[in-house]
Amino acid sequence: MQFMASGLRRSRTTLSSAGQAPDRPQAELMVLYADDHERLLRTAAHEATESFVCCTNKVGAPMVPALFNPAEVAGRRINDVRVYFSRYTGPTKKRHVAEHRERLHDFVDLLAIRDPQLxxxxxxxxKDHVVVSSMNWGSQSGLPDNRIDEIGLYLKGPDLATSLMKKFEALLKK
Incomplete structure (x- = not known):
């Protein structure tokens, strides 16, 4: 991924130095290592101005500090805050998430999606910020001693999040 990121940076430089306008919108790409995820999620929770949406396969023991608390921070400032998930892991049960759903009712929509399983x-x-990752935001934490345990791509570009959410929501409706 580092090689791909370097190649993209070089091609952007080549295009701009040749004086050619790109035929598609420009996007920035950054590789996230395991311990970068939490920092970026918290930054997004504080900086989001319109929407904050996280999709994770599982929620587990670290769900509150890892995901629900940052979502609440965003939800106290903006109206569109959603957390999608499909499975419970470890000691976490449906009733645990139900308690947090009630607590976060006015701030965060906790959405359990069974079919299709996410x-x-x-x-x-x-509108412009997307992270696609191997990180189960609600059940794992990225450790600095094993940085490649979880890998993600942070993309920032015109309407990337808007496009992703349209496609995601269309898949949920099928």
């Missing part, structure tokens, strides 16, 4: 892991905020 395996996607992404974070999308506002």
């Amino acid at each position: 395996h996607a892991k992404f974070l999308a905020w506002d």
Whole structure:
């Protein structure tokens, strides 16, 4: 992924130095390592101005500090805050999430999706920010001693989050 990121940076430089306008919108790409995820999620929770949507396959023991608390931070400022998930892991039961759903009722929509089961892991905020990752945001934490345990791509570009959310919501309706 580092090689791909370097190649994209070089091609952007080549295009701009040749004086050619690109035929498609420009996007920035950054590779996220395991311990970068939490920092970016918290930054997004504080900086989102329109929407904050996270999709994770599982919720588990770290769900509150890892995901629900940052979502609540965003939800206290903006109206569109959603967390999608499909499975419970470890000691976490449906009733545990139900308690948090009640607590976060006015701030965050906690949406359990059974069919289709979600395996996607992404974070999308506002119109332009998307992270696609291997990280189960609600059940794992990225450790700095094993940085490649979880890998993600952070993309920032015109309407990337809007496009992702349209496609995601269309798939949920099928």
